[in-house]
Amino acid sequence: MSFQESPRPSEEEEAFYMQCRAAYLAVFTSSLTNITSKQQLCRVLQQAGRNPSCATLNKYWTATTSKLNFDDFCEILKREKKTEESELMRVFKKMDVNGDGYITHSELEKALTTRGEKMTTEEVNAIFSLADLNKDGKLDYGEFCRLFVSTVEQCQTAALERLEADAKLKRLNFGSQSYSPPKSSVSSAPSAAATKVAATQRADSDAAPKKDVRSSSRPSSARSRRSSLSSSITMTSSSSKVNKIPEPSGLQDWHHSFMKGGFFLEDDGGISSLQYQLHVPHTTTVYLTIQPLSLSHRPDQPSSWMTVDTALFVMSAGETKEDTTLVCFTESKDKEKYIWKGELNAGTYHLLPFTTGCRLKKRSKKSPSSKPVELVYRTDTEELDLTREFREVLSDIFEMIDLDGNGLLSLEEYNFFELRTSGEKCDKDAWAICKENFDMRKNQLTRQGFMELNLMEATEKDGDPADLWVTLEAMGYNRMLELVEACPFQIDVHCESTQPSIQPLSMDSGPKLLNQALQKSITARTGAKALRGHENVLIYTYRGEHRISSLITNKTNQKVTVHVNNEQGRNCCSSRGMTVFAVEVPARTKMVCQHVLPINEKQDWIYSCVETILPGM
Numbered sequence: 001m002s003f004q005e006s007p008r009p010s011e012e013e014e015a016f017y018m019q020c021r022a023a024y025l026a027v028f029t030s031s032l033t034n035i036t037s038k039q040q041l042c043r044v045l046q047q048a049g050r051n052p053s054c055a056t057l058n059k060y061w062t063a064t065t066s067k068l069n070f071d072d073f074c075e076i077l078k079r080e081k082k083t084e085e086s087e088l089m090r091v092f093k094k095m096d097v098n099g100d101g102y103i104t105h106s107e108l109e110k111a112l113t114t115r116g117e118k119m120t121t122e123e124v125n126a127i128f129s130l131a132d133l134n135k136d137g138k139l140d141y142g143e144f145c146r147l148f149v150s151t152v153e154q155c156q157t158a159a160l161e162r163l164e165a166d167a168k169l170k171r172l173n174f175g176s177q178s179y180s181p182p183k184s185s186v187s188s189a190p191s192a193a194a195t196k197v198a199a200t201q202r203a204d205s206d207a208a209p210k211k212d213v214r215s216s217s218r219p220s221s222a223r224s225r226r227s228s229l230s231s232s233i234t235m236t237s238s239s240s241k242v243n244k245i246p247e248p249s250g251l252q253d254w255h256h257s258f259m260k261g262g263f264f265l266e267d268d269g270g271i272s273s274l275q276y277q278l279h280v281p282h283t284t285t286v287y288l289t290i291q292p293l294s295l296s297h298r299p300d301q302p303s304s305w306m307t308v309d310t311a312l313f314v315m316s317a318g319e320t321k322e323d324t325t326l327v328c329f330t331e332s333k334d335k336e337k338y339i340w341k342g343e344l345n346a347g348t349y350h351l352l353p354f355t356t357g358c359r360l361k362k363r364s365k366k367s368p369s370s371k372p373v374e375l376v377y378r379t380d381t382e383e384l385d386l387t388r389e390f391r392e393v394l395s396d397i398f399e400m401i402d403l404d405g406n407g408l409l410s411l412e413e414y415n416f417f418e419l420r421t422s423g424e425k426c427d428k429d430a431w432a433i434c435k436e437n438f439d440m441r442k443n444q445l446t447r448q449g450f451m452e453l454n455l456m457e458a459t460e461k462d463g464d465p466a467d468l469w470v471t472l473e474a475m476g477y478n479r480m481l482e483l484v485e486a487c488p489f490q491i492d493v494h495c496e497s498t499q500p501s502i503q504p505l506s507m508d509s510g511p512k513l514l515n516q517a518l519q520k521s522i523t524a525r526t527g528a529k530a531l532r533g534h535e536n537v538l539i540y541t542y543r544g545e546h547r548i549s550s551l552i553t554n555k556t557n558q559k560v561t562v563h564v565n566n567e568q569g570r571n572c573c574s575s576r577g578m579t580v581f582a583v584e585v586p587a588r589t590k591m592v593c594q595h596v597l598p599i600n601e602k603q604d605w606i607y608s609c610v611e612t613i614l615p616g617m
Contacts, residue, residue: 017578020074022159023048032561032582032614034067044073047159049082049152056080071581075269078362085149092141102138228612229531231541232568233548236604245332245339248287254494259502260293260403263308263355264420264476265485269362274403274416275505275514276351276491277317282498286344288312290330290353291337293488295396305487308359309547309597310338312491313352313517324350324513326520333546344495351491351502352514356547356595357575360487363478372479375465376458384459391451393472393481398450400475400488403504408444416504421474519590522551534613537562537585539593541609548607550593554585561585563612564593571605572596582614 024031026047027040035041038061045052060068060076068076095103095111109124248254261274280286290312294303313329327349330338375390386394401417402409409417415425426434434440437456439449457467469479476486493500521542528538536555541548554560566572566579575595585591598605 013577016077017074019048019156019160020070020077023077023156024070024073026159031070032563032584034069035073036067037061041068041073045076045080047156048077049156050077050080051083051152052080069584071269071576074577075362082152083148085145088145088148089142092145096141101140101142103141104138108139228610229529229539230610231529231539231550231607232609233541233543233607234604235543235548235598235607237598237602244334245341248285248341248494248496251287251494254287254496255499256492256494257500257502258405258490258492259504260400260405260488260490261353261504262400262476262489263310263353263360263487264474265360265362271355271357271360272511273353275353277503277505278314278349278351278493279501279503280344280346280349280495280498281500283343283345284498285496286340286342286500287494288314288328288330288340289337289492290489293400293490295399295483295488303483305360305483306336308487309356310487310489311354312338312340313350313354313514313521314340314344315350315352315513315517317348317350324516326517326524329517329521331544346498350505350513352517353489353491354514354518355487356549356597358547358573358595358597360485361577363484373481375468376463378463384455384463386451386455386458389481390454390468393477394451394454395447396483397475398447400486406444408441408446409450410444412504414445421471515592518549518592519551522549522592523553523590528553531562531611531613534560537613539611546597546601548596550609550611551590552583552585552593552611553590554587557587559584559586561614562593563614565610565612566594566596566608568608568610569596569606570608571599571603572607573599 021031024044024047027044035044038057041061042052042057060072092103093099095107097107105124109121112124259276261276263271263273266272290310292303292306292308292310294306311330314327315324316327318324327344328340328342330340332339373389374387376384377387379385397417398409401413403413403416404410411426411428411431414431418424418426431443434445434449434453435443438452439446445453454468454471458465461467472481476483478484491502493502522540525544526540526542528540531537531539534556537560538553538555540551540553542550552562562583562585564576564581564583566574569579573596583591583593593611596607596609
């Protein structure tokens with residue numbers, strides 16, 4: 001997708017995904033081919049300029065991993081940054097005991113056989129013989145570092161040049177041929193050695209930039225036309241102003257209940273949230289809203305998450321998930337507020353918060369150019385205390401987890417926080433101990449008590465902020481104390497003639513239920529279109545006031561792979577984070593393909609998507 005209105009970050013994202021494709025297609029014949037072994041994962045990461053240690057590979061390829069796809073590879077690259085020359089030099093200088101700019105065989109052997117993932121003497125000898133470029137028995141590590149960085153850059157450049165050289169491959173980036181392992185080529189020993197030195201961890205030694213150029217296995221143009229479906233929708237900036245639901249007159253006199261929560265980005269790129277149960281005692285007219293929650297301790301700094309889209313799905317609460325049905329969802333929008341108004345019968349309902357993920361994406365938590373903010377300091381009397389910046393963030397976190405907004409944390413509310421940050425609950429006995437040590441009122445933790453609890457944690461670690469950072473990052477904060485991977489929200493329910501009540505459910509109470517509601521909301525609002533030549537593969541394209549969502553239904557008895565191309569769209573961002581990708585839909589199932597929002601809501605935007613079935617792999 002080429003965005004004329006796109007801001008700089010989108011251009012950087014495009015460049016990043018181009019590098020991802022180039023690296024992937026340097027190893028595989030198609031971006032639809034799965035990574036099926038740890039060795040393949042290592043090879044494709046090396047093509048992207050990374051040189052993973054065994055520990056890094058084991059982090060992403062566990063005992064239960066059977067395959068990783070292109071999307072997984074992109075997420076790994078976002079987290080695993082390239083080794084910088086300065087970082088390598090810093091590690092080498094620690095080993096250079098006499099500071100002469102050289103590392104002897106004995107110094108290198110001591111580092112590589114005693115620290116991290118220990119290497120054998122034979123492995124060290126093999127590395128040293130390759131790294132000792134002038135064979136003088138010493139390693140000029142300055143020259144070695146420059147060679148290493150140059151090799152990495154050449155590897156990336158070669159992959160991009162291969163992609164640029166093949167116009168079809170650049171345009172499509174996906175193919176249909178099955179993968180066959182490439183023949184081995186000359187290994188790049190400095191890469192493996194440098195990785196071991198930088199992280200004192202063992203790296204695989206087949207760091208080999210592949211020289212073979214692979215042609216695209218794109219389906220023929222005739223077959224592509226026969227098996228594709230093209231959709232184009234022009235959305236004007238005024239689209240969101242039509243059918244606006246007015247706020248009911250006298251709303252302040254209606255019965256009101258509200259509940260807070262948050263969307264949190266997980267390590268796998270997924271988004272989690274609390275879900276809620278709504279009870280309506282009598283049939284009544286309801287005005288339902290959800291919106292991002294502004295945290296106001298820094299009124300001069302606008303909250304970045306206020307642009308995150310939200311939605312709320314209402315499902316009837318049956319005895320089982322199979323008994324539940326979609327009742328309604330918030331389709332209208334007024335500024336940051338998403339709205340539904342209608343009549344609800346007496347009964348109990350599930351409230352399922354949702355965001356597309358278009359504007360809430362994984363990013364680096366650590367700013368490369370800025371020093372992390374201090375969390376604790378020592379007073380004039382050498383006592384530990386929390387810094388002003390950290391106290392402000394803790395106050396915001398208190399606002400997020402004070403779900404009912406009463407200024408106090410119940411045990412249930414505190415446990416949602418504990419499960420989010422540590423994975424463990426606080427039992428009633430531990431809560432009683434908290435009551436003895438921290439400020440509480442009505443058996444609930446006050447804001448001051450919450451501060452005291454975090455200060456105690458810092459004191460127990462003698463000022464080491466490591467555990468505090470784990471908590472902050474779990475809540476979506478980066479090392480500059482910016483909330484970048486979470487979006488707090490508030491749900492408001494107004495009932496005209498009866499008092500509603502809302503209770504939170506667990507964090508993982510129903511991803512399946514939310515997906516069911518989302519699919520139903522798409523299929524119920526739009527007709528299906530079959531892909532040419534494939535009457536049992538259907539595309540649903542939902543056009544709302546502020547977003548477009550598509551869903552693929554596969555009615556066949558075998559899986560299908562659908563290639564999706566958004567490159568002709570304008571002023572659009574996709575929940576997939578890519579303009580070209582593929583969706584593998586298992587037999588007899590439905591799958592949400594993507595959500596699309598405008599980059600700039602004040603400008604017109606064009607949704608243009610071509611879906612094409614690719615031959616089985």
